[in-house]
Amino acid sequence: MRAIAEAPSKVIITGEHFVVHGAWALAAALPRRVRVEVAPANSFGVSSDRFGEGDDAQLLPVSRVVDAMAREFSVSSSVRVSISSAVPEGAGLGSSAATMVAVAAAYSRLNSLRLGADEIVRFSMVGEQHVHGNPSGIDPNISARGGVLLFRPGSRPRKVALDSSRTLIVSYSGRRRSTKGQINTVARMKQKHPGLFSMLAKGVSSLSLEAADRLREGDMEGLGGLLAVNHAVLDTVGVSNDILDRMVDLCASLGSYGAKLTGAGGGGSVVAVAPEAKEKSIVSGLSARGFETFKVEIPSEGVRSWSKR
Numbered sequence: 440m441r442a443i444a445e446a447p448s449k450v451i452i453t454g455e456h457f458v459v460h461g462a463w464a465l466a467a468a469l470p471r472r473v474r475v476e477v478a479p480a481n482s483f484g485v486s487s488d489r490f491g492e493g494d495d496a497q498l499l500p501v502s503r504v505v506d507a508m509a510r511e512f513s514v515s516s517s518v519r520v521s522i523s524s525a526v527p528e529g530a531g532l533g534s535s536a537a538t539m540v541a542v543a544a545a546y547s548r549l550n551s552l553r554l555g556a557d558e559i560v561r562f563s564m565v566g567e568q569h570v571h572g573n574p575s576g577i578d579p580n581i582s583a584r585g586g587v588l589l590f591r592p593g594s595r596p597r598k599v600a601l602d603s604s605r606t607l608i609v610s611y612s613g614r615r616r617s618t619k620g621q622i623n624t625v626a627r628m629k630q631k632h633p634g635l636f637s638m639l640a641k642g643v644s645s646l647s648l649e650a651a652d653r654l655r656e657g658d659m660e661g662l663g664g665l666l667a668v669n670h671a672v673l674d675t676v677g678v679s680n681d682i683l684d685r686m687v688d689l690c691a692s693l694g695s696y697g698a699k700l701t702g703a704g705g706g707g708s709v710v711a712v713a714p715e716a717k718e719k720s721i722v723s724g725l726s727a728r729g730f731e732t733f734k735v736e737i738p739s740e741g742v743r744s745w746s747k748r
């Protein structure tokens with residue numbers, strides 16, 4: 440008997456970084472997924488299509504998730520975990536959270552634990568904390584629950600229901616970076632300018648609530664304006680850089696309604712919204728400059744799991 444789970448990647452539409460400090464953020468699950476298979480074995484082991492056998496960077500956080508679940512439910516941690524991923528690493532698209540969520544869901548399925556999204560998130564956070572230090576929890580929440588969510592730590596996530604699909608453009612700079620380092624950059628800014636930081640966090644929090652309304656109403660032009668403002672604020676707290684600013688400017692010159700960095704910044708990806716007639720030229724314009732760019736339709740479903748004999 441084996442168990443398989445597939446968990447979606449994500450894009451943060453607004454509010455990253457400030458969400459770590461209590462602001463609302465808006466995120467959507469993306470169709471690109473991480474697939475995890477868990478099977479009983481003689482000892483614990485992890486392999487991945489990207490890292491091969493037993494790479495420490497993957498093994499440790501995954502083993503933390505499995506150990507935490509094994510202890511809590513008194514089940515065996517001797518399992519073989521096989522990971523295959525269609526999500527680029529370090530791209531701000533939630534690859535590590537999707538992996539942890541899929542591990543927790545597959546391990547739950549293997550042991551017939553019947554865990555719901557809250558529990559899957561709780562256990563995937565054990566691995567996320569190992570990778571990122573002090574994450575807000577937005578990544579595992581969106582990956583486990585799917586759809587579009589307003590999230591802030593300590594509140595119940597709010598589902599944003601869409602009457603039809605919406606198109607986003609996501610473009611990867613090709614530059615990997617550490618989320619932990621970026622979170623520390625923002626923490627230093629907060630320490631240096633606490634008054635200013637608190638004002639910006641309040642502003643971004645209401646910006647996220649407004650962005651959810653714009654998205655729900657299908658007002659992509661309005662949403663684009665908010666993305667542009669959010670990018671400027673992220674730049675102010677030190678997490679943008681030349682390449683991301685250039686990508687955002689390029690989106691504007693190719694006719695987007697607005698664009699911003701998404702995720703931790705310092706590299707990673709950019710998210711944009713645009714009039715339908717411009718989407719193709721934005722994707723090809725960014726791709727022609729070497730940035731892996733794709734159109735995505737949201738919403739997309741959360742983690743799913745099944746067993747196989």
Ligand code: PMV
Nearest residue numbers: 455456531574575618702703
């Ligand atoms: O995992 P990333 O790189 O997309 O970044 C997560 C978003 C942050 O707000 C920067 C961190 C967090 O835990 O919320």
